Amino acid sequence: MHKILLAEDDNDMRRFLVKALENAGFQVSPHDNGMSAYQRLREEPFEMLLTDIVMPEMDGIELARRASELDPDIKIMFITGF
Template sequence: MTVNPSRVPMCRILLAEDDDSMRGFLERALGKAGYEVTSFANGEEAYERLREEPFTLLLTDIVMPRMDGIELARRAAEIDPDLKIMFITGFAAVILNSENATPKEARVLSKPFHLKDLVREVERLLAA
């Protein structure tokens, strides 16, 4: 039995990354992999969009201005407990081992990473 691609719901990714070039790379790589990506340069703007419409995955940097990724993930999980969450950061080991409460199913991808690795990890998380 084959699935009609037009009937498969597209996975919607909310991306929060303050580095413009990194955000652009991530958007292009995920878009080429077939995901619909909506991106923001800070957690506060991403959170406002999440309050307006549903997403499948929150992909967020941890260190950002206005609202960091951990706070964004915590608030996002309150809005949608089924939202998948992945952090992308160069500071994961230090920040995620702190007293901050992060969503229990969140995954971390440490920078630097290859874009193919990102797409593979997103696919794994969405399939879980």
């Protein structure tokens, strides 16, 4: 099963994405801010990072930069409400 690290600060959007991705067969680790997601990424590998761009504590751009330093092969996809 493919593992996705999800970073999204909007509760409704995060719940929606978790449900949709799990229904599609993915294992999802949801986080409400970039720092929390980054800490999780340091603990275990993920195939994909799906991140909002604008978030508290660490934005999605910085999270993606750090994620690619930890794992150059991780797939990164950005989402935004703008």
